[in-house]
Amino acid sequence: MPRAVGAAALALATCIGALCAVPTAATAAAPPPGGEATIASPPSTSEPNLILRGAGKGVLLSDRYTRGSLSWWSTDGRQIPAECGVLAWLGDEVACDGTELKIRDYATGATESVPRRENRAWAAAFSPTQVLAHEKDADGRYVLHLLGRANEPRKDVPVTGAGALGSYAVLASDARGALVEYWGAGPEGKHRHGLLDYATATLKELPEVPGGGATYNHVGLGAKWIAMVRSNEAVMVSRTDPAVVRTVPIGTYPERVLPVGDWLIADTGDRDDPVVTAYPIDGGAPRPVLERLDGQLVLGADGGAYGLSTIKGSTRWAVHRISADAQGALRVQEALAVPPRPADRRSIAIAQGDLSALHVDNTEFVLGYRTSVAGPPSITEAPVWRCERSASDPLCPEAAGRFGGNAATGDGRIVGMSADPAGCSTPCSVTVHIRDARTGGSQRTVKLPGAVRNPGIVSSSGRYLLVGAETEGVPRKLVLDIDAGKVLDIKPAPAAGLWGSLLWQPEGDKGVVAATDLRTGQVVRHVDLGSACRPYELQANGDWFYSTCAADGAGAAAYHVPTRRRIPLPFVAERPLGQVRLGDGYVVQDDAGLNLYNLRSGQPVKEYQVQQYVAGYGLDWSVDRFGGRPAHLDQGETIHVVGVTGAASPLGVIDQNVPGTLDAKTAGSRQARWWLSKPVASWRLTARNKASGITTVVRSGGETRGAIDLVWDGKDQAGRVVMNGAYEWTLLAVPADGQGARLKATGPVTLTGARPPAGRGRP
Structure with missing residues (x-):
């Protein structure tokens, strides 16, 4: 079933004329100072969120999910909402209930009021000349009346033929009469159907249908x-x-x-x-x-x-x-x-400027879009990749699904979960789905150990995934290596944050957090968050941290390592966990809508706010942790990517997998990979021979988002074989957003299996 949407979703999806009135469903208080880009959902092949009510020269349609939202649509493009408590309709006329019955003809624009008679109540039927009403007699039985409109001289005519009724209902009506279901007076009153003729004011009993x-x-x-x-x-x-x-x-x-x-x-x-x-x-x-x-x-x-x-x-x-x-x-x-109407979007994820969205129409499919990483936000109108659930690709949507949350890893993959039994209301078997976000991209799975409850993705970064779950009623966190397809032996603390290869956890009773390198299992760094409490909730994003002091969110603050500045956040306590996500120098809070606080000046400046339509579902949203921007869905299924002012963090390598010895003859040892904190405009990898001092350009490339991944076969970029020996590699990269210094990372590597050192013969 499509996601229920409010009045604005209907208006945005179906507005066809200049007079279309668009009620507000999700509105921003002001345009974001950092700019904004939007992409509408593709059109759905499923039924519109509309219900047909009547037809005359135009048609009367209402929103399936919003009561009372009747509108008259004309064939020339006009759409006029009926702004009243609608009682009944007939052709192009709509009758609105009140102390007097107001009838408007939307085709002509004519309006009329029918005064209520004493002891009369309106029924849900009228004709071009009369309005059906009823009164109750001394025994509480219903007596029907036809009240004359302006062009009808008979102003109050009792309906004859059936006498007083125990109860009744109008099942259908047109300009000549109404089909009425009724019960006779008294406890043994028989059930009947009758045709009310407006011209004669008589209710004629219809034949009883056996078995009806x-x-x-x-x-x-x-x-x-x-x-x-x-x-x-x-x-x-x-x-x-x-x-x-x-x-x-x-x-x-x-x-x-x-x-x-x-x-x-x-x-x-x-x-x-x-x-x-x-x-x-x-x-x-x-x-x-x-x-x-x-x-x-x-x-x-x-x-x-x-x-x-x-x-x-x-x-x-x-x-x-x-x-x-x-x-x-x-x-x-x-x-x-x-x-x-727009196709129903269920979830979104964004990392390194690449955004994916799960759509549900006649089937489930995932579309990927590319956003800009420099200057004002922009987004590709057409998707750059897609997959669709099919016989050949039955698990396409799982990596973008809503169960347990979904995320983008920042190296070109998206992750999601599925459960057996579905929904995981009882302890269940949970599978993590990882998909390359590209057309025809591969998909793999990792199973969580044992039966769990309430699984959820906490954080993802490159090859590592931090998830939470309950085992035998005890909450715990797990770290998955999605490259290796396994759960690591490390047991994270209840408050833990993931960034690259570093798992950050509280150490001691105060605000000190320690980073464990997941490649080695060793603690490699400490940071004092300047708080007097042990973090109850913790997120890490490069040099930025977010923490709270208690389950109700008390003491919410951000911390910036280079400036050693702790920034208290103006959040109301007594709120559920997981309603705040940390980006690069900003946080987004889900509080009956979305609030974006820019932290880059050292103060929490609210730059953007979206007020959620209260009758709708929660807004789905995501934060690009890798130097990027937040994104959210509105009630009309449109994606918004919001710019953040100020300088982003410098470019850095947040994880790497580079062999110490590379054998050019052995395929398994040639792979090298560097995970980046944000996109780069260009990069170059060189290798300097420590003996000769000669520097060789190994490989170079243009814009890259997420990871630089290459195989060194012992040859330089021109295809010439490089001599064996000890080298120092250097990775140089230019940030795509133009902010911060050029990246320079170095390390040692020994090359074998290529060419022997100069002056020595081959064996």
Whole structure:
């Protein structure tokens, strides 16, 4: 099912005219000073989030997920909302409840008020000349009345024919009358159906249909016939002479029925065969007329049947009109095109400026977009990669799924989780899915050990993943090496943060945190966060840290290592954990919306705020930890990428896997990889022979996001074989955002299997 959306999502998805009113669902207090880029969701092939209510010269449509959001749509592009408590509708007219009944004709713009009579209450039906109402007699029974509109001299006419009613309901109505379900007065009052004729103010009892049950949930009022369904057939009663009855076999119990001319239009389909079929009332072969009807069939002011649907061979949604011509033949026409709603986006993740989004339409698919990393934010309009759940790729969406959270690793991969049994309401087996974010990218899995509850991704960085889960009721954290496909032996503290190959954890009772190098298991660094408490919650991002002092978020603060500045954050305590994410010099807080606090000046400056539409779902959002920007979804499924002012952190290597000895003849020892803190515009790797002092350019490249990954086969960039021996490699890289110094990283490597040192013969 699509994600429920509010009024703004409907307006954004379906607005087609200059008069379209767009209520606010998620609004920013002011344009972000760092700029903003957006990308709308692709159009959905699923049904719109609309319900067809009525049809005249235009059509009346309401939002499936927002009560009272009825709007009149014209064929010339206008869309006008009915800003009132809607009681009933007829063609282009809408009646609004109140002390007086206000009726507006949206086709002409004419308005009219019908004053309420003493002891009268409105019913949900009216005609061009009268309004149906009721009063209660001394015994609490209902007596129906027709109250005259401005062009009707009879201002209050009692309805005769059935007497006082124990209860009643209007099932359908048109300009001539209403189909009424009612019960007689008294405890033994019989259940009946009747046709109320507005012209004569009489309620004529219709024939009782054996086997019809206590109520008819499937009835239809047409210009010539009334249809009442029982089991796999419909009983057709003549509207002018109720003694004339026909029975139409329809094979299966229909969802909706509506007579048109001498045809019965019935929605007898299901999800596998969603066909609307027309059955001749006097017998004959049925014929399909519509596919994928969404909602009800509506009797239009012209006597035709209207439905929000597609036609055979098309995914285009429109309001279609089914009518009978003078010879009785059926015609199907498009009355109003309905713009497709956006595909439902379930989750997003962003790292190194690359963003992925999980979409749900008729299937699940993942789209990847590329955002700019320098200057104002921008984003590619077309996706740069995609995958779709299919027989050949059944696990495509798992790495982008919402269960347990999802994340981008910063080296071109996305990770997510799945559970068996699904949902993990009981201890379950959890699988971590890792996918290369590129078209045709490979996917692999890692299983968490044992049965767990409440699994969730805490943080990801390159080849390492920090996850949380409960085992036998005890919360714990695990570190996964997703390159090796295994869970590491290290046991993180409850408060732990991951950055590159460093796992940061509290040490002692104060604000000191220690970094364990996951490559060696050794503690390699300490930082005093300047706090008097042991961190209860901890996040690390380069030289930035975020911590709290208690489960309710008390003492929330950021810390910047180079300036040794602790920055208290203006967060309200007593909030759930996990509502704050740390970026490069900023934090984003989820607090009934999103608040972005820029920390780069040394003070928490609120640069951006999104106020969530309170009736909708939580906004999905993500933070690019690798020198990048935050992103979020709005209620209209549009992605927003928000710029952050100020200088980003310098470029650095946050993890590396470089062999100490490289054998040019052995493929397994040639791989070298450096994980970067943010994208680079260009890079170059050189090797200086320690004996001769000669420097060789090994490889070079242009823009790279995430990791520099290469295989050195003992040759230089020109393809010449390099001599064996001891070398010092140097990696030089230019930051793509233009901020900070050029990266220079060095290390030793011994080359073998290439060419022997000069002056020595080959063996």
